[in-house]
Amino acid sequence: MPTDSTPHRKHAQLARPALGEFGRHELAILGAPCGRIKELVTRLLPHLEPVLRVAYVDADHAAGDDAAQGGTGGADVIMQAGASVELTDKITFRRLDLRRDVDKFAQQEWMHHQSLVLVNGNHFRARQQIIILDPAKPLEKKLDRLTDVRLILLPEGVTELPDYLREHLQDTTIPQLALADTEAIAAAILQEWQQQRPYVRGLVLAGGRSQRMGEDKSRLTYHGQQEQRAYAAGSLAPFCEDVLVSCRPDQVAELEAAGLAPLPDTFLGLGPMSGLLSAFQLDPDAAWLVVACDLPFLTEATLSHLLAHRHAGRMATAYRSPENEWPEPLITIWEPRSYGTLLRFLSLGYSCPRKALINSDIELLPLPHQPSCGTLIPPSSEKPPRRS
Known part of the structure; x- marks a missing residue:
């Protein structure tokens, strides 16, 4: 019988990189309707892209509704005919359509080329979060997604955190900025990213x-x-x-x-x-x-x-x-x-x-x-x- 006290391992014990759902540096934005989140990302990109390569992750509501009603869900004729993958060269960018589900490992593999991933937090989770205190989209039922909030954004007329958020976060040091202050938000994201640079x-x-x-x-x-x-x-x-x-x-x-x-x-x-x-x-x-x-x-x-x-x-x-x-x-x-x-x-x-x-x-x-x-x-x- 073997006398080695080292426990047997079926697979090699490898050091795994510290990745989130999509990448190493990712921020889910939630607490507002999807259109408002996308509008914020659109404002931020011109300030972030000179320094970072930024990806955005979202869901297509129109395609989902269409598919639910028996439509094609936005698929073109090649995908409808049965192709499993379609790569389209749009001259200024490329589009990749896949039929199969995209698992967590594929997401991380595709996104590893980007230095920052911004995520629509209404649909997807991310390791860190930015929350918008939009009264139209309260976060009371999404507290489990708020695992590491890095920034709080205040729309016009909103000055205080709701009691349920204050109790959940229990951190008075999280920066708060006006939702309209694009430059300050971008600067805060860049500073956060710099602080997390790899050693x-x-x-x-x-x-x-x-x-x-x-x-x-x-x-x-x-x-x-x-x-x-x-x-x-x-x-x-x-x-x-x-x-x-x-x-x-x-x-x-x-x-x-x-x-x-x-x-x-x-x-x-x-x-x-x-x-x-x-x-x-x-x-x-x-x-x-x-x-x-x-x-x-x-x-x-x-x-x-x-x-x-x-x-x-x-x-x-x-x-x-x-x-x-x-x-x-x-x-x-x-x-x-x-x-x-x-x-x-x-x-x-x-x-x-x-x-x-x-x-x-x-x-x-x-x-x-x-x-x-x-x-x-x-x-x-x-x-x-x-x-x-």
Whole structure:
């Protein structure tokens, strides 16, 4: 009989990202008729979209009523004829119609490209909420949906919370704003979003076999007797919660002996993608500041500039390579939602992080002007991947 006291697990125990119903950052708006909620979102979008990528989730009343009365529910002739999916290129945008039900997992997968999801709370739940105190739509029967109210909006003539809401919320610090004050509401949403930005952890990529160089490039010494992997980890330390060194499983002991924190690859044989995916598997809620071990001219100023211009509302913040104008994946801040993107590219047969950056919504920065910037990133013999 087995003597191991560790309980048997049928499935691997993976760290799950902290997602809501639709995404990482989501706000349900409720307490008003649907038309008023949509009108508020329409007013807010011009103030939010310059910073964030915003999705809106709602239900179509007219289509539902039509379907209930025996109509098509808004489906066009292709869907009526039996197609299960129809993708329509509207030239300025695309529309995807599905026949099957959309489950929670599909919702999260589709919405992970957005940095904020606004939700009509009359129909759907979200992890956090904005409530409107509209007398025409009292919230007394929806208190179970008010799990984390972040903002209270007061229509003209409304100055106080109803007693039932005051008793339910029991929090006098929730900000209250006039429903008509669009700029203040947008500013409050942006501030809330900034406060919830993912923390940053550091990752030094040192698991390569250095086949072209012929010796372990992570152990080269450009700075006195300090090996390059230790130099890179020390450079990241002031900017990150902690710093791990991505490595092959056979390197763990030597890294520990060198006083470094190893992260052995759990995805194998994928080059830099191995380290990236292994880091996100460990902590899918972190933003990972990733650098290659072979950047001897990496400076505090370069890292500071990258962090100062970080755009957490994009998939990643990267420098433009001085060599070929493509994004440089090995000195990049990868936000949590890049995890799904990298896995999607891997599922399509691509293990190139740069290809994921080129074909995604990222913040691309020119290298800061400093004497060493031209030699920050070592020349590469690889051709840049094509955009597809």
